[in-house]
Structure formats: structure tokens, C-alpha cells
Amino acid sequence: MLARVPYLLAVLGIAFAAPHSAPKIKERIHAPRDWINVGDAPSNHVVPLRIALPQSNFQELERHLYEISDPDNVRYGEHLSKEEVEELVAPHPDSVHAVNEWLAGHDISEGDCVRSPAKDWITVHVPVAKAEAMLDTKFHVWKHAKDEDSVVRTTSYSLPEHMHAHIELIQPTTLFSRLTGYRATSHFSGAQEHPAATSGTITVNGHEVDASCTTTITVSCLKQLYNAVDYVPAATQKNSIALTGYLDQFANFADLQQFYADQVPAAVNSTFNVTFINGGVNNQTLSAAGGEADLDVQFALGIAFPTPGTFYTTGGSPPFIPDTDEPFNDNEPYDAWLDYVLAQKTLPQTISTSYGENEQTVPESYAKRVCAGFAQLGARGVSLLVGSGDAGVGDGDPDPATQTCLTNDGRNATEFLPGFPASCPFVTAVGGTTNIPEVAVDFSGGGFSNYFARPSYQESAVTEFLTKQLPNGTYEGLYNPAGRAIPDVSAQADYFRIFLSGQVVSIGGTSAASPAFAGFVSLLNDARLSHGLPPLGFLNPLLYTRGLSGFHDITSGNAPGCGTPGFNATVGWDPVTGLGTPDFGKLKNIVL
Incomplete structure (x- = not known):
């Protein structure tokens, strides 16, 4: 079993001292160039919120990665198993508990959650109205000026201040990226x-x-x-x-x-x-x-x-079309791909x-x-x-x-x-x-x-x-x-x-x-x-x-x-x- 690096318990202790803290901005961006706000997002449009919990031992994973990739290191080629990697990126139990309580406070049960193998990602599908309440924000429909693809996004979102230590990011919120093929x-x-x-x-x-x-x-x-x-x-x-x-x-x-x-x-x-x-x-x-x-x-x-x-x-890159019943738009295929491959026992x-x-x-x-x-x-x-x-x-x-x-x-x-x-x-x-x-x-x-x-x-x-x-x-x-x-x-x-x-x-x-x-x-x-x-x-x-x-x-x-x-x-x-x-x-x- 790999050794764990002690988590920042002092920070977590401070976080738990304020269980009902007020919302505080977690992330804010400028309205991206070429994206045009064309109106409020439909309140019943479903968004797949992906919640990233801090990977408590990622620095230790990085140390292992560089040692086993260095041809002059005695550990060269000693790659880690799926279980060893998951142990290193697993969130601290206190973060898991805090996020579970926060979700429950918004009537989201365990049955509504899909967790990654390491439990460091949680995906929940919620209507826009609930996402806005959870994140103290307003979602809009944004259309791209060049090809008129549309997405449901916001330019900022907030979390209760005591949750900032337990949630690294939530997407799709501020992600306006446009994955393309690198073909000339x-x-x-x-x-x-x-x-x-x-x-x-x-x-x-x-x-x-x-x-x-x-x-x-x-x-x-x-x-x-x-x-x-x-x-x-x-x-x-x-x-x-x-x-x-x-x-x-x-x-x-x-x-x-x-x-x-x-x-x-x-x-x-x-x-x-x-x-x-x-x-x-x-x-x-x-x-x-x-x-x-x-x-x-x-x-x-x-x-x-x-x-x-x-x-x-x-899959997972369809644009949102405001006049259809598209159940959700997920423009983050990197996540979907990583979720799948990292869950596999053996890899190419x-x-x-x-x-x-x-x-x-x-x-x-x-x-x-x-x-x-x-x-x-x-x-x-x-x-x-x-x-x-x-x-x-x-x-x-x-x-x-x-x-x-x-x-x-x-x-x-x-x-x-x-x-x-x-x-x-x-x-x-x-x-x-x-x-x-x-x-x-x-x-x-x-x-x-x-x-x-x-x-x-x-x-x-x-x-x-x-x-x-x-x-x-x-x-x-x-x-x-x-x-x-x-x-x-x-x-x-x-x-x-x-x-x-x-x-x-x-x-x-x-x-x-x-x-x-x-x-x-x-x-x-x-x-x-x-x-x-x-x-x-x-x-x-x-x-x-x-x-x-x-x-x-x-x-x-x-x-x-x-x-x-x-x-x-x-x-x-x-x-x-x-x-x-x-x-x-x-x-x-x-x-x-």
C-alpha cells in the first residue's frame, strides 16, 4: 500500500466550523470572445454537473510518476496499479462527507450521484433551476458567432464559503472551450x-x-x-x-x-x-x-x-439547441473519456x-x-x-x-x-x-x-x-x-x-x-x-x-x-x- 501524505486537517477544521456559511465566488470569467448571450436558459433544461473533489495526495502521485519515468531512477518502469493510483487521488473522507451533506441539502440523494472509481468526481444531472440555486448563479444560452453552436453556461458561480476547501471545481459552468480536431x-x-x-x-x-x-x-x-x-x-x-x-x-x-x-x-x-x-x-x-x-x-x-x-x-459534445428537448449538453468529452479509461483494469x-x-x-x-x-x-x-x-x-x-x-x-x-x-x-x-x-x-x-x-x-x-x-x-x-x-x-x-x-x-x-x-x-x-x-x-x-x-x-x-x-x-x-x-x-x- 502506498503511503498517504497528511491532509490539511487544520484547513478542514476551519471549514467545518462554519457549516452554514454564505455563498462566495468560486470561479468567475470574462464573457469569452465570439460567444453571445442570447437569453436565459430554460429552467427545466438538464445540465450534468460534474463536481471535482480535491485529490488529497496528487503531489505524491506526481512524485511517483517522475520516479518511475526517470531512466536514471532505480524505480524506472515500476508503474502503479489502478488501485494504487486511485488510492493516491482519492479525496479525503472529510471532503466526501461535506459534499454529501451539501448535496443532501439540495435534495440530491446518493442514488442521484455517479462517482468515479477514485470517488474524486461526482456527476449529478439537475435542471437549470436547481443548478442556479446550488451555485447561486444564473445560466444563459450562449451562441457562437461563427457557427451558431449554442451552450448553456454562466460566467461565474458560488459555493458556501465552508465548501471551497472540499470542492475544486464544478463544470460545465464556465467552460466555453471548443474541442476541435487538429487537422489543417x-x-x-x-x-x-x-x-x-x-x-x-x-x-x-x-x-x-x-x-x-x-x-x-x-x-x-x-x-x-x-x-x-x-x-x-x-x-x-x-x-x-x-x-x-x-x-x-x-x-x-x-x-x-x-x-x-x-x-x-x-x-x-x-x-x-x-x-x-x-x-x-x-x-x-x-x-x-x-x-x-x-x-x-x-x-x-x-x-x-x-x-x-x-x-x-x-460522444458528449452535442450543442444545446434551445427549441428542442435535448435533455442535457455535455461539451466535456475529455472527462467522459478519462472516466472510462481510468476505470479499466488494463490499458493500451x-x-x-x-x-x-x-x-x-x-x-x-x-x-x-x-x-x-x-x-x-x-x-x-x-x-x-x-x-x-x-x-x-x-x-x-x-x-x-x-x-x-x-x-x-x-x-x-x-x-x-x-x-x-x-x-x-x-x-x-x-x-x-x-x-x-x-x-x-x-x-x-x-x-x-x-x-x-x-x-x-x-x-x-x-x-x-x-x-x-x-x-x-x-x-x-x-x-x-x-x-x-x-x-x-x-x-x-x-x-x-x-x-x-x-x-x-x-x-x-x-x-x-x-x-x-x-x-x-x-x-x-x-x-x-x-x-x-x-x-x-x-x-x-x-x-x-x-x-x-x-x-x-x-x-x-x-x-x-x-x-x-x-x-x-x-x-x-x-x-x-x-x-x-x-x-x-x-x-x-x-x-x-
């Missing part, structure tokens, strides 16, 4: 393939690469470029890889078969498992196939074949997600709580890869000419805007490259978090970049030099040849780079498992130390945004391509 739609070329290249080969980093790879990226191209041509997975009974799907992105089985016939003939007639979460579906009508979903499964599974694969399809060793949003559109308290969920995955031995974004240093708009890059805090100041969840220090953020030899692709998301401090594993690499590459106050005031730096690594991110709705298309984005990189991580996990070693788990402490020699440094290119050229790719780590692109052969030798 301006780089999606429909049925038109990139022009054919000349025949022959090119020598890159000591490896022969087909010249056709300069214009069209295939599984074979990536294996040649990243030195994995001869590797044959051997631990397929132990190893697995997974991709996440949101926003009605459906992965098509027929498209995968065409892709395999085209690029991985040995994989024809193999497929992937589908896990349905929170009402997620996977419509197999050919016209419903999603470019994001098809890209993810085709390249990640194509690279890792014959490693078993899973596609998580998560490698998971990739190609979805995200502007960090500033996610309330800081919520972003940190979701990030803590990702830390739990790392502690259990999962390598989680995420795309770094497709707008350079900009605001999510892939067209630099129309980016506003304005803060959402009422100042309307111009700043570089990092993406989330790439900004979470417990994930591996993947930027993008293009061409052969590789250069930074011009949409590769990068920068510095405003929510998360720079983690210790980045200190040396990022400090060197700031000192040598941004002298004399370059971009001063536009970014947070003390923040978690993005991305960590990179991979090819444009002109990927996929099959979509039965047609060959070319697609790009860090949504291509993340599943591609994840495919090679899965092969590294296979190598370790084949040698009786545990999976890699949280990658970053390894990558920034022993792993450095296993990357091709990308020193050319930049990713513009916010009316600037953005950051440059340069020698060493940089906020465009991170540490660079992988050399699987070298990394395999490093991790064995």
Missing part, C-alpha cells in the same frame, strides 16, 4: 493527390528513402525515414495501441482495408476494436467516414501492425489524440484537473501523444492572416496562444515537419503555456533555447518564458496518403504527426515487452535525457502566427519541432 483543413486536398515525384532514392540521415516520399507520405516512407524498415513486432499478445475519436469522427473499416491493400498488404483482413464511450458511435456509412478518424487509425495501425489497435469513440500502452483547443478557452482549474487525469495514465504505464496544433503560435485559426491572437481575460491583449492539452506537462506534444530532408512545417503548433510551469525535465533544453535563440527581448510580452514548452517532439505532418470514403486523398496536420509518432512509440513498447521489460509509460523524462541522441534535429523552418514569423526551428530543442524527429533504431537501442 487548409492542407486537405480532397481527391487531388500531391504531384508525383521522380523515381529513385534519397539518402537522409544515413538511410535510403524513396524519392516519392518528398511529395506523398506513406507508411513505408515513414519507416524508411525513421529507421524502422526491418523491425517486426513480436509482443502482440501483450502490446496494444489506441486512438481517440470525438466530434462524430468515424473510423471506417472499408477505408482501412483499401489503405492496407495500398500500403500494408500483410495487414489486409485485419481490423481494430471499437470502444463506445458516453454514447459514442462509429457510423460505417461510407459517406460518414471522418478524415481525422481514418487518418489516425490508418497510419498508427499501419506503422504498428500487427499490434492490436482500439478506436475510442467518445500507447494512446494518440489529435484533438485540442486554445488553452485560454479552457478554465485553468479545469485544464489542471484534466491534466491530472493524464498524469494518472502515465503513472499506470501509458504513453499519451497529442498533436501540438495547426496554427503555429496563433489562436487556432489555420490562416495566419485572419488570426486575432487576443487574450480572453478582458484585456484583449495580443499574445501567442498555446494549445491544450498539448500544454499539459504529462503528455508528449507532437509538432510537425515536411519535405525530405525535413524542415518545420509552417503550421506546427508551439509556444509556452500560461497555465503550467516549465517542468524540470525541460529545464536544460528550453533554457538553452531562450538564452541563445531569443536574445534581447525577442517577442517579449507575447509569451510566458516560464511556461511548459511545446512541442516535445515532431514527425512528418503533411501530404499523408489516406483512403476516405473510398477515395484516395492527401491530408495534413499535427493530427497526422501524432498518430505517426505514436506508431513508432508502440514499436518501442513492443521491443521492451519482447525483452521482458515494462512499457515506456510517460515518455518525456526519458526523451529529454537519454533519448536525446535518438532524434534527428530539425534546424530549418518556422511557424508564423499573430502577425509575426513565429518561432524558428534551430539547433537543439525549439518551440516548432521540439527535440526533432525519431530515429527508431537508435531509440530502440536506448530503451533496451
Whole structure:
């Protein structure tokens, strides 16, 4: 059993001294840009309030995570069990008791509550009228100016003062985020393939690469470029890889078969498992196939074949439509996905997600709580890869000419805007490259978090970049030099040849780079498992130390945004391509 860190009993004692304290603001935000208040929310509209109780021992979990992820620590690879993680994040019994009493005071019984396995989240479905009474607030219908999606939200909520020590946050209240696929739609070329290249080969980093790879990226191209041509997975009974799907992105089985016939003939007639979460579906009508979903499964599974694969399809992002009987709107699929995977006894060793949003559109308290969920995955031995974004240093708009890059805090100041969840220090953020030899692709998301401090594993690499590459106050005031730096690594991110709705298309984005990189991580996990070693788990402490020699440094290119050229790719780590692109052969030798 893991040791528990003593809880702040003194604080709790003070809290219980005032059981009937007056409401006090728990969270307040400025009305977010592009969201328009169109009126009061219907009193009978049902909202799924998710109540986060403080994770009393999260600092201890974080200590364990860094020890078992540090290749120079004697505990390296000693991942925690589901039960050990739950013990560390479980709320203090006093908080559980206090929240139960508060809920009972609003006529919410235990039967109305859905609790996470660690009891650190409680979900209750209540009508707007009751939510307003519980939170001393007023909910409104908000419509987005660009696409007219609507949500029921408030810009502030309150709790009795004595409850502040027992409730970390409640959502959806102030969460106006807009989860999107990190696909560079301006780089999606429909049925038109990139022009054919000349025949022959090119020598890159000591490896022969087909010249056709300069214009069209295939599984074979990536294996040649990243030195994995001869590797044959051997631990397929132990190893697995997974991709996440949101926003009605459906992965098509027929498209995968065409892709395999085209690029991985040995994989024809193999497929992937589908896990349905929170009402997620996977419509197999050919016209419903999603470019994001098809890209993810085709390249990640194509690279890792014959490693078993899973596609998580998560529902829970329908907009509220005021003139329908929509029972509730749940725009927090991260929560739904984390609830499911953290409840599982066994997990895929490698998971990739190609979805995200502007960090500033996610309330800081919520972003940190979701990030803590990702830390739990790392502690259990999962390598989680995420795309770094497709707008350079900009605001999510892939067209630099129309980016506003304005803060959402009422100042309307111009700043570089990092993406989330790439900004979470417990994930591996993947930027993008293009061409052969590789250069930074011009949409590769990068920068510095405003929510998360720079983690210790980045200190040396990022400090060197700031000192040598941004002298004399370059971009001063536009970014947070003390923040978690993005991305960590990179991979090819444009002109990927996929099959979509039965047609060959070319697609790009860090949504291509993340599943591609994840495919090679899965092969590294296979190598370790084949040698009786545990999976890699949280990658970053390894990558920034022993792993450095296993990357091709990308020193050319930049990713513009916010009316600037953005950051440059340069020698060493940089906020465009991170540490660079992988050399699987070298990394395999490093991790064995």
C-alpha cells in the first residue's frame, strides 16, 4: 500500500466550523470572445454537473510518476496499479462527507450521484433551476458567432464559503472551450493527390528513402525515414495501441482495408476494436467516414501492425439547441473519456489524440484537473501523444492572416496562444515537419503555456533555447518564458496518403504527426515487452535525457502566427519541432 501524505486537517477544521456559511465566488470569467448571450436558459433544461473533489495526495502521485519515468531512477518502469493510483487521488473522507451533506441539502440523494472509481468526481444531472440555486448563479444560452453552436453556461458561480476547501471545481459552468480536431483543413486536398515525384532514392540521415516520399507520405516512407524498415513486432499478445475519436469522427473499416491493400498488404483482413464511450458511435456509412478518424487509425495501425489497435469513440459534445428537448449538453468529452479509461483494469500502452483547443478557452482549474487525469495514465504505464496544433503560435485559426491572437481575460491583449492539452506537462506534444530532408512545417503548433510551469525535465533544453535563440527581448510580452514548452517532439505532418470514403486523398496536420509518432512509440513498447521489460509509460523524462541522441534535429523552418514569423526551428530543442524527429533504431537501442 502506498503511503498517504497528511491532509490539511487544520484547513478542514476551519471549514467545518462554519457549516452554514454564505455563498462566495468560486470561479468567475470574462464573457469569452465570439460567444453571445442570447437569453436565459430554460429552467427545466438538464445540465450534468460534474463536481471535482480535491485529490488529497496528487503531489505524491506526481512524485511517483517522475520516479518511475526517470531512466536514471532505480524505480524506472515500476508503474502503479489502478488501485494504487486511485488510492493516491482519492479525496479525503472529510471532503466526501461535506459534499454529501451539501448535496443532501439540495435534495440530491446518493442514488442521484455517479462517482468515479477514485470517488474524486461526482456527476449529478439537475435542471437549470436547481443548478442556479446550488451555485447561486444564473445560466444563459450562449451562441457562437461563427457557427451558431449554442451552450448553456454562466460566467461565474458560488459555493458556501465552508465548501471551497472540499470542492475544486464544478463544470460545465464556465467552460466555453471548443474541442476541435487538429487537422489543417487548409492542407486537405480532397481527391487531388500531391504531384508525383521522380523515381529513385534519397539518402537522409544515413538511410535510403524513396524519392516519392518528398511529395506523398506513406507508411513505408515513414519507416524508411525513421529507421524502422526491418523491425517486426513480436509482443502482440501483450502490446496494444489506441486512438481517440470525438466530434462524430468515424473510423471506417472499408477505408482501412483499401489503405492496407495500398500500403500494408500483410495487414489486409485485419481490423481494430471499437470502444463506445458516453454514447459514442462509429457510423460505417461510407459517406460518414471522418478524415481525422481514418487518418489516425490508418497510419498508427499501419506503422504498428500487427499490434492490436482500439478506436475510442467518445460522444458528449452535442450543442444545446434551445427549441428542442435535448435533455442535457455535455461539451466535456475529455472527462467522459478519462472516466472510462481510468476505470479499466488494463490499458493500451500507447494512446494518440489529435484533438485540442486554445488553452485560454479552457478554465485553468479545469485544464489542471484534466491534466491530472493524464498524469494518472502515465503513472499506470501509458504513453499519451497529442498533436501540438495547426496554427503555429496563433489562436487556432489555420490562416495566419485572419488570426486575432487576443487574450480572453478582458484585456484583449495580443499574445501567442498555446494549445491544450498539448500544454499539459504529462503528455508528449507532437509538432510537425515536411519535405525530405525535413524542415518545420509552417503550421506546427508551439509556444509556452500560461497555465503550467516549465517542468524540470525541460529545464536544460528550453533554457538553452531562450538564452541563445531569443536574445534581447525577442517577442517579449507575447509569451510566458516560464511556461511548459511545446512541442516535445515532431514527425512528418503533411501530404499523408489516406483512403476516405473510398477515395484516395492527401491530408495534413499535427493530427497526422501524432498518430505517426505514436506508431513508432508502440514499436518501442513492443521491443521492451519482447525483452521482458515494462512499457515506456510517460515518455518525456526519458526523451529529454537519454533519448536525446535518438532524434534527428530539425534546424530549418518556422511557424508564423499573430502577425509575426513565429518561432524558428534551430539547433537543439525549439518551440516548432521540439527535440526533432525519431530515429527508431537508435531509440530502440536506448530503451533496451
